[in-house]
Amino acid sequence: MKMVVAVIKTFKLDAVKDAILKAGIHGMTVKEVMGFGQQKGHIESYRGSSYEVRFIPKVKIEVAVPDERLREIVDLIQKTTRTGELGDGKIFIYPLEEAIRIRTGEKGEDAI
Numbered sequence: 429m430k431m432v433v434a435v436i437k438t439f440k441l442d443a444v445k446d447a448i449l450k451a452g453i454h455g456m457t458v459k460e461v462m463g464f465g466q467q468k469g470h471i472e473s474y475r476g477s478s479y480e481v482r483f484i485p486k487v488k489i490e491v492a493v494p495d496e497r498l499r500e501i502v503d504l505i506q507k508t509t510r511t512g513e514l515g516d517g518k519i520f521i522y523p524l525e526e527a528i529r530i531r532t533g534e535k536g537e538d539a540i
């Protein structure tokens with residue numbers, strides 16, 4: 429299993445949620461975060477205006493996926509969130525050692 433973590437533009441959250449659900453993935457975690465990328469506090473367009481900013485609000489999503497669906501889901505996230513503008517975000521992929529559904533005790537891919 430892999431944990432796919434994506435930092436994305438806030439307005440893309442609903443589109444990603446819909447795409448993930450449509451792909452038959454049964455859960456995700458979402459956090460509001462602040463961050464910066466390559467432009468390091470230089471001007472980035474945000475909601476149509478330009479601000480001199482240090483940190484920009486983003487949304488971080490975490491989705492646990494079986495290994496055999498990794499590429500498909502990563503491609504889906506990228507395709508859904510890309511605008512081609514600065515600040516589209518990043519996708520990070522971690523090995524996921526174990527998952528446990530607390531209610532049933534199911535483990536591994538059965539738990540995600």
Ligand SMILES: Nc1ncnc2c1ncn2[C@@H]1O[C@H](COP(=O)(O)OP(=O)(O)OP(=O)(O)O)[C@@H](O)[C@H]1O
Pocket residue numbers: 435461462463464465466467484486513514515516517518
């Ligand atoms: N190296 C990094 N480590 C951790 N988080 C990062 C890193 N780079 C970017 N992020 C997170 O992703 C968000 C979006 O980054 P962003 O898309 O601006 O990256 P970038 O490298 O500047 O690409 P672009 O040139 O397309 O803007 C940042 O606000 C930050 O939260």
Ligand SMILES: [Mg+2]
Pocket residue numbers: 464465466467514515516
């Ligand atoms: Mg950037």
